Structure formats: structure tokens, C-alpha cells
Amino acid sequence: PLVIGIESSCDETGVAVVRGRELLANEVASSVEQHVRFGGVVPEVASRAHLQAMVPTLRRALQAADVDASEVDGVCVTAGPGLMGALVVGLSAAKALAVALDKPLYGLNHLVGHVAVDLLDHGPLPERFGALLVSGGHTSLLVIDDITSQITEVGSTIDDAAGEAYDKVARLLGMGYPGGPVIDKVAADGDPRAIAFPRGLTARHDLEKHRFDFSFSGLKTAVSRWVETERRAGRPFADADVAASFQEAVADVLTAKAMDMCDHFGLDTIVLGGGVAANSRLRGLLAERAEGRGVTVRRPRPGLCTDNGAMMAALGAEVVRRGHRPSSLDIGANSGLPISTVLV
Numbered sequence: 001p002l003v004i005g006i007e008s009s010c011d012e013t014g015v016a017v018v019r020g021r022e023l024l025a026n027e028v029a030s031s032v033e034q035h036v037r038f039g040g041v042v043p044e045v046a047s048r049a050h051l052q053a054m055v056p057t058l059r060r061a062l063q064a065a066d067v068d069a070s071e072v073d074g075v076c077v078t079a080g081p082g083l084m085g086a087l088v089v090g091l092s093a094a095k096a097l098a099v100a101l102d103k104p105l106y107g108l109n110h111l112v113g114h115v116a117v118d119l120l121d122h123g124p125l126p127e128r129f130g131a132l133l134v135s136g137g138h139t140s141l142l143v144i145d146d147i148t149s150q151i152t153e154v155g156s157t158i159d160d161a162a163g164e165a166y167d168k169v170a171r172l173l174g175m176g177y178p179g180g181p182v183i184d185k186v187a188a189d190g191d192p193r194a195i196a197f198p199r200g201l202t203a204r205h206d207l208e209k210h211r212f213d214f215s216f217s218g219l220k221t222a223v224s225r226w227v228e229t230e231r232r233a234g235r236p237f238a239d240a241d242v243a244a245s246f247q248e249a250v251a252d253v254l255t256a257k258a259m260d261m262c263d264h265f266g267l268d269t270i271v272l273g274g275g276v277a278a279n280s281r282l283r284g285l286l287a288e289r290a291e292g293r294g295v296t297v298r299r300p301r302p303g304l305c306t307d308n309g310a311m312m313a314a315l316g317a318e319v320v321r322r323g324h325r326p327s328s329l330d331i332g333a334n335s336g337l338p339i340s341t342v343l344v
């Protein structure tokens with residue numbers, strides 16, 4: 001199938017075109033610079049930016065793909081989760097396009113798109129596999145029997161998401177927003193064993209109830225306390241060591257629990273997805289640990305990990321291929337769409 005994918009759940013306006021499993025175009029306009037001075041995404045600013053960027057981005061994608069919109073088999077769009085005002089812009093654009101072209105509309109789950117996007121890089125997804133979803137708002141372990149209809153969340157964060165922890169730690173180190181890419185870069189010159197930061201929910205008594213769950217708020221507090229103590233004592237320290245030690249703690253817990261899931265559920269493939277999947281240490285450590293256990297790791301190229309239209313087009317093409325019924329033209333956006341709902 002030939003599909004258009006439209007994404008607008010946060011601060012990226014993304015439009016992509018996919019034919020089969022081939023990415024023909026992937027245009028992204030980001031409003032991130034407009035949020036930097038606020039230290040986080042301002043919903044209303046994001047919505048306005050989507051409204052401005054949507055049509056030009058769509059035009060650029062169709063032109064780059066060199067396809068005529070009338071050839072498409074479906075208009076695929078993020079229906080949730082995300083910022084309500086931001087989602088509404090993409091969904092309205094997709095509905096208008098579907099009506100104008102007289103083509104079916106598919107309202108899809110953004111988080112599932114973060115996993116599905118890997119098929120553009122590494123081919124068809126296996127029958128049954130595990131996924132580690134790590135993004136700005138979510139951190140989950142998934143068992144997936146069918147990427148278009150059968151997704152089970154076996155664990156998730158009980159407080160902050162991994163990306164959120166990156167953003168908060170970067171802020172307290174004065175590194176700006178968004179924090180993930182900066183910490184990743186700074187950590188390259190630091191010692192990951194310099195400071196022993198806590199690994200949330202890995203103690204024996206926690207594992208009984210929270211074997212596949214995560215907690216990152218204690219880690220963030222530990223980093224904050226450590227930095228404060230050193231500053232008050234007038235002891236100089238290297239930001240790079242703090243960044244590297246924090247990053248190691250996050251990657252250690254994520255990969256250990258992902259491997260435990262593979263063992264427990266008998267999964268031989270794990271797909272990494274979400275904005276934090278771009279993190280170099282997480283990518284490296286997951287590959288290292290998986291190799292030791294004979295588990296195949298699939299990691300989308302870093303450029304496809306953060307929000308984009310390709311993820312929705314990749315998932316949409318799969319949904320169309322399986323012959324699922326299109327969405328109704330009166331569907332709404334759902335800011336809290338559960339990950340088990342792939343197609344609205």
C-alpha cells in the first residue's frame with residue numbers, strides 16, 4: 001500500500017509517505033526553538049506552530065515522494081496520545097485530506113508508531129516480539145503479537161518517563177532543553193562509574209510487585225542531591241561524570257528489565273523505540289546484553305526515533321496491508337489513548 005502519515009502529538013509537525021515498507025519522504029518541521037526559553041513544550045505555542053507548518057510540510061512531503069495524493073490508499077494520522085490541541089490540528093488536516101481525496105482515514109496510536117517505524121529500516125516485524133518503548137512521556141515494556149492489533153503492556157514507569165528524567169537532570173545541570181541529546185553528548189567525555197546512582201525498582205522486595213516496572217524520580221532526586229552536596233561543600237566536579245553516571249543508571253535498568261522480559265516471555269527479538277531510543281549508551285548496552293543471550297535487537301536509526309510522520313506511515317501501511325477497517329470520519333483525538341488501542 002501507499003500511505004501518507006501525519007504526526008502532530010507534541011512539537012514536531014511530521015508528514016511522510018511510505019510505499020510498502022519503503023520510506024519515500026519524511027518531512028519534519030519542529031517548533032522546539034519556540035519552547036526552549038520555557039524549558040518545556042508550551043501546548044498552545046505547539047498547536048499554533050502545527051497550524052502554520054501543516055500544509056507546507058504536507059506539500060514538501062508529497063513533492064519529495066514524487067507521488068500524486070490521489071494515488072494513496074490511506075491517510076494515516078496520530079489520534080493519540082499527546083497534547084490535545086496539537087493532536088486536533090493533525091487530525092483535522094488528515095480528515096480534510098481524506099475527504100478531499102475520497103480516501104480512507106486511519107487514526108493511529110503514536111506510541112505504537114514509535115515501535116512500528118523500525119520496519120522501514122529492518123524489514124517485516126516478527127510474529128511475536130518484545131519492545132522497549134522509551135520516550136518523553138512514556139516508558140514501557142511490551143509483548144507484541146501483532147503490531148496492528150495485539151499489544152500487551154507488561155510493565156511501565158510508576159512515576160517519570162525516561163525522557164522526562166533526561167530533561168529534568170539536564171535542567172538541574174543547566175544544560176538547557178531538550179536534555180536527552182545534550183546529556184548524551186556531554187556523557188561521552190565522562191566516567192559512567194564515577195558516581196553510583198540508584199537503579200529504581202531493582203531491589204528484591206520491589207521485584208515481587210514491580211518486576212517489569214520502572215521508576216526514575218528517585219534517580220532524578222539522587223542526582224539533584226548529589227550535585228547540591230558537592231556544590232555546597234565547594235568540591236569541584238565534572239558535569240560529564242554526572243551525566244555519564246546518570247545515563248549509565250538509566251541504561252542499566254532499562255536493558256536489564258528488557259532482557260528479563262525476553263527471558264520470562266520467551267521472546268527472541270526486542271525492538272527499541274521512542275525518542276530516548278536515540279541514546280547512544282542505551283543502544284550500545286542493549287545490543288551488548290542481548291547478544292550475550294541470543295536475542296536479536298532491532299533499533300531504528302536515531303533520526304527515526306524522535307517524533308516524525310514516518311512512524312505513523314509505517315504503522316498505517318501495516319494496518320492497511322492487514323485489511324483493517326478504516327476509522328470513522330467523526331473520530332476525536334484522545335490525549336490518553338492506551339497503548340493497547342492501535343487503531344481508533
Ligand code: ATP
Nearest residue numbers: 010135136137138163180181184275276278279307
Ligand atoms: P511520547 O512519545 O511519550 O508521547 P514525546 O513524543 O514528546 O513523548 P519523543 O519525541 O518520543 O517524546 O522523545 C522525546 C524525548 O527523547 C525527550 O525527553 C528527549 O530528551 C529524549 N531524547 C532525544 N534524544 C535523546 C538522546 N540521544 N538520549 C536520551 N534522550 C533523548
Ligand code: MG
Nearest residue numbers: 010011012307
Ligand atoms: Mg519533540
Ligand code: FE
Nearest residue numbers: 135136275307
Ligand atoms: Fe513520541
